[in-house]
Amino acid sequence: MSCTKDKVQASNCGGAEEVSFAATIWPIIEQKCNGCHNSGAGGYTFDEYDRIENNASVILDAMRANGGIQLMPIGGPALNDSLINAFEVWMCQGKLNN
C-alpha cells in the first residue's frame, strides 16, 4: 500500500479520425442497446446524448464484459471489435456531441 496523488492522463486517441456521435455512436446504441435500455433496464436508460455520455465507461466495460460487468448485449454475442473500437475512440476524443 502506498499513497499517490495521480490523475487520469489525456491521450491522443491513437491519431484516429473524429468519430461522429450522430453517425456512428447513436446507431450503435439504438440498434444494440435500446431494445432494453430505452426504459431503465438494469438502472440504465440510453435515450439521449447526456445519459450515454454520463455512462460511457460502463457501456464500454459492458461491451467487453470488463471489470466483472455483465456482457452486453445480454446473452451475447459481443459486438464486433470495430464497433467497440469506434465507441472507445469517441470516448477518448472527449465524447463529442457532433
Add this chain to the structure above:
Amino acid sequence: MRILIFFISLSCISFSQDEFDFDDSFDIEDIKTFNSTRIISGHSVETLPEKTFEMRIEHRFGDIAGDMGGYQTLFGFDNVADMRIALEYGISDKLMIGFGRSKGTSAPYSSLLDGFVKYRVMTQKEGESPISISVGAGSTFTYREASTDMSNVAFFPKVSHRFCYYTQLNVAYRFRDIVSFSLMPILVHRNYVAQNDLNELFSLGAAMRLKLSKKFFLLMEYYPTIHNEDFRQENFFNSLGVALEWKTFGHNFTINFTNSKGLGETQFIPYTYENWLRGQFRLGFCVSRQFSWS
C-alpha cells in the same frame, strides 16, 4: 439422511433462538449515543464491546423515482446499487476492527475489499466527560479488472491506484436518551482520480438520532464535501440519508433512504452522482447481529 438430520437440527436451533424473549434484557443495557457502530452510511462514535463479533449486511437498491425509477423497476427493487457484507470485532471496549466486501457501484469502483480500525477516545458520562469521541481510519482496495478506457478512473495504470483511504474524527453528544448529535469531519484520499478531481477530499459529516419509542429511532446523516473545485460541483452531490432504526437485543435493523448508491466512505463521499430533487434516492437496509464465542 445425514443431510436431513443436519437441517432438522439447524431448524431446531433457530426455533429455540426465536423462543427466547430478548426484550427482557433491554433495561439492563447501557444508554448509547448511537445504537450501532454506523449511523446510515458512515461510522458512528460507537465501538463494539470487547471480544464481540458483529456480522453486517448492508444493501442499497436502485432509484425509487426519476428517470431510472418508477413502476418499471418496481421503484428500484429490480436494481442492486450496492451491497456489503462484513465481519467486525471488538478487540477491547475501546478498540475495534472490521473487514468487508462490497459489490461496488461500478462508477467507478466494483469488487471492493475494505478494512478499518476505530478507537474510542472518550465516552460521555455525567461528571466525567460531556461528549464522546472516537477516531477511525480505513482503506479500500478494488480488485475489479482494469478498464481499457484510458479516460476512466478504473484504468488503474498502477496497483496503488486501486487503493483509497480515509481518516475520521467522530464527536458526539447525547441529551439523555432522547436525542443524539454527531459531528464527523473526514478526509478521504484517493490515489487515482479524474483529471479535474481532487485526490484529497474533506467532508464535515453531521448526524442526529431521535428516539421515537423504546425500540424505534429516527436517524439523519449528511456529508457535505468542502472544496472550490468546479468539476466536483458540476458532477457530484452530497450524501444525505434518513433512516428508521429498529433495535432489538443483539440485532439492529436500519431501513434507510439515501441519494448515495455506494457503501463505504471512499464511495459515498466522493462518488455520489445522485440528486434527491431528481428522485434519485433509494431504499436501503442494514442488518447487523452481534455474537461472541464464549
